[in-house]
Amino acid sequence: MNVIALLAAFATILSAGFGALLLLMPDSRRGNFAEQFALSWLCGTGIVSLFLWTFGFFVRGALLAGFIAIVCIALPLTAWKLTGQSAIHFQSVRWLRPIEFLLAALLALEIALIFYLAYVHTLGWDGLWNWEIKARYAYSNGGVLPVAYFQSEGRSFSHPAYPLAIPFTELWLYLWLGEANQFWAKTIFPMFYAAGAILLAALSARLTGRTWIGLIAASLLFFVPQIATEGGSAIVGYADFPLSVFYLATIGYLLCACRSDDEHSFRIYAVCLALLPWVKLEGMILWFIAALCGALVIWRKKKSPVHLFALLPGLFVIIAWHLYLSQMHVVSSSDFLPVSFATFQANIHRLGPILSAFFSEVADTKTWSLFWLLVAIGSGYFVQRYRDARSLVFFIAVLGPIGIYAFIYIFSNWPDYLKHVDLSVSRLLMHVAPLSCLTVSVALAARWPQPARSPHLNPATCESADRERTPDVEFARTKRA
Amino acid sequence: MEWCRRVRAVAHISLWAGLIASLLGVSLPKIFRGASKYSIHFVGPFHSSNIFLHFATGATDTSERLIALFDSLASAKPILIFERGDDPRSTLLGMMTAYLAWPHPVRIFDMARAGSGSDLNATDFVTAAAIVFCCVNRPQWLPPGEHFGEALEVVPMPQVAKR
Structure with a gap:
């Protein structure tokens, strides 16, 4: 019975996400089935958690769950009607080459292993006390977080101010299961891993023009201990890996949007950008960096200033959440000192040891293996291959958050600020890890010339890239036919 | 070339x-x-908290037993939790108890920090629903409470008042 309820919860999340995707990309440029699944999962978790929060102001309990379930099912049907399609088109399935088939099988095996690892591990401390706690308390209160929770000094360790994408996705499972259940709550995290790996493969394939290279890059993710098995990894219920997947999608599709008329990628960028601050507080920093990158692309690619409106939904989420917290009189965290010039001046001496701690972490092969070495070497190839805004966007997106994170620890309120850094640095670096993996795929593709232009914009250009088997090329082939 | x-x-x-x-x-x-x-050895609604509590106390099904105990007490009354911040096992038990004690308000006192709990007075003890000791010795003036392994002891205050 639990499994059926769980499948229903997942189906409604994917349905809501697919509905949003239909609205964003009404034609078959949504990508292949796997990519649509991954994007549907990301959009779906965002939609369901935001709806649970907002509709929770008006209704509770079974009514709240029932109403949102109806919205989730109605969304793709409405999108289908609105876009005026006679049927929902999926990109035609093509036969995989033997190498692609083998790599896809390896990736599927890795995803299955991540599911297994998530089941055998417990939720980590933060997974239980930062995220599951909110889902549990909201479930016991008809789907709405009790006001008393925000004001509970004794539970301030659970960071009541953290946003609700992850806990309210768990809550959605609980509403279907009919009980708060720590075991089944873990299921959402391997789903994020699957979405992340698929998106990494898809984005790599879009950037390099080769599916097998994307599959290699996605398969490598499993062999980074910090992502697969370490504390704070994708299996222990922390929000850091899901946040990194949202960030990968945001910047990845922005890189794709750098091709002159790729409006669809820009729309996905806008949606994922809006959801960043809803996943974790650090998401606000990632939102700022990604918004900056978006503005840069709009300026450099001479896109219409109307595109700047894409930055507004995320800003709205940030403002709405903070207004809500101020109304709840949430207990404030004492982890950081108030930001002021006097504090900055007094603590500036910390910057050296903090940066040193970040470098030590990058060089720690027990946690990261040789991942960052591959990324560092791959970065050279990335710059060589993309001598345009994409390189600038990519490096701002990877180095910007790390710089801001390091800077913030100047204001740490812990007596031993280096212990504070030490506890969180691996998880902070994880935010940019899947995105950084794009450099590896670009490096692997360095021996093959890149198509001059995205083939889907002009089917004629497909001639020069006829050996390409990317979604873009497949689309162009369909169009030519 | x-x-x-x-x-x-x-x-x-x-x-x-x-x-x-x-x-x-x-x-x-x-x-x-x-x-x-690891291997899958416990599938249930308290999968993670029970494993943590088993690790810290040696007791089994502790989450369910703690919740049953807290549910039997007046929910508006607070739970006072005494822990040692310099002992990870004690901190784990303190936070886990606070997590499971909902909807009771909780107050956590770090006995390793000087001055912690100095604002407590006799009224706080009398009005509390229960007092929890996480790797901290119970004071002699309090009667024994319910033990969950060796590290965790919960003293329900209504029982103390009756005595």
């Missing part, structure tokens, strides 16, 4: 094959150890 291109291609492929092989060589033992360390 052709041979030059070939040499570069071979160098590139060798470099990346070597790098990926090295990454796998460093990672695989670690991943294998991580993957083979």
Whole structure:
């Protein structure tokens, strides 16, 4: 019975996400089935958690769950009607080459292993006390977080101010299961891993023009201990890996949007950008960096200033959440000192040891293996291959958050600020890890010339890239036919 | 020029094959150890909290027993939790008790920090629903409470008042 309820919860999340995707990309440029699944999962978790929060102001309990379930099912049907399609088109399935088939099988095996690892591990401390706690308390209160929770000094360790994408996705499972259940709550995290790996493969394939290279890059993710098995990894219920997947999608599709008329990628960028601050507080920093990158692309690619409106939904989420917290009189965290010039001046001496701690972490092969070495070497190839805004966007997106994170620890309120850094640095670096993996795929593709232009914009250009088997090329082939 | 291109291609492929092989060589033992360390041994609504509590106290089904105990007490009354911030096991128990004690208000006192709990007075003890000791010795003036292993003791205050 639990499994059926769980499948229903997942189906409604994917349905809501697919509905949003239909609205964003009404034609078959949504990508292949796997990519649509991954994007549907990301959009779906965002939609369901935001709806649970907002509709929770008006209704509770079974009514709240029932109403949102109806919205989730109605969304793709409405999108289908609105876009005026006679049927929902999926990109035609093509036969995989033997190498692609083998790599896809390896990736599927890795995803299955991540599911297994998530089941055998417990939720980590933060997974239980930062995220599951909110889902549990909201479930016991008809789907709405009790006001008393925000004001509970004794539970301030659970960071009541953290946003609700992850806990309210768990809550959605609980509403279907009919009980708060720590075991089944873990299921959402391997789903994020699957979405992340698929998106990494898809984005790599879009950037390099080769599916097998994307599959290699996605398969490598499993062999980074910090992502697969370490504390704070994708299996222990922390929000850091899901946040990194949202960030990968945001910047990845922005890189794709750098091709002159790729409006669809820009729309996905806008949606994922809006959801960043809803996943974790650090998401606000990632939102700022990604918004900056978006503005840069709009300026450099001479896109219409109307595109700047894409930055507004995320800003709205940030403002709405903070207004809500101020109304709840949430207990404030004492982890950081108030930001002021006097504090900055007094603590500036910390910057050296903090940066040193970040470098030590990058060089720690027990946690990261040789991942960052591959990324560092791959970065050279990335710059060589993309001598345009994409390189600038990519490096701002990877180095910007790390710089801001390091800077913030100047204001740490812990007596031993280096212990504070030490506890969180691996998880902070994880935010940019899947995105950084794009450099590896670009490096692997360095021996093959890149198509001059995205083939889907002009089917004629497909001639020069006829050996390409990317979604873009497949689309162009369909169009030519 | 052709041979030059070939040499570069071979160098590139060798470099990346070597790098990926090295990454796998460093990672695989670690991943294998991580993957083979645990097995599924408890599937239930309190999967994680029960495993944590079993690790810290040695007791089983502690989450359900703690919730049943807290549910039997007036929910508006607070739970006072005494822990030692310098002992990870004590901190774990303190936070876990606070997590399970909902909807009771909770107050956590770190006995390792000077001055912690100095604002407590007799009224606070009388009005509390229960007092929880996490790796902290119960004061002699309080009667024994319910034990969950050796490390966790909960003293329900209504029972103390009755005595």
